[in-house]
Amino acid sequence: MKNITFYSRFETDILAGCKTITLREASDAQFVAGDRIRVSRYEDDVFFCNIEVIAVTPVQFAELNQYHAVQENMMLDELKQVISEIYPGLNELFMIEFRLI
């Protein structure tokens, strides 16, 4: 089974079903619809759930909008700030939509 990591501060939102996308750089988005993925925390590699990928879609940083923010359970400004810190200067992102399984 493939694996993906999330920063531990997002674990609660993911388990509650209120964070249903993640925006990643290409090298971290090598998934296709239907993939079942083990999810663990980035900091300590502790497993916390499995997800199924619904879709992987290219999205530019400049095109991020309220839809993305809602799916991330963040304000749009906050989301842009978070992504700028993780991927400074990167415009080519991929939206991974997922559901808990």
Ligand SMILES: CC(=O)Nc1ccn([C@@H]2O[C@H](CO)[C@@H](O)[C@H]2O)c(=O)n1
């Ligand atoms: C741990 C690791 O390797 N990388 C990442 C990269 C991104 N993210 C989150 O996805 C969304 C969009 O980027 C935001 O919620 C980010 O904080 C994450 O949790 N972990």
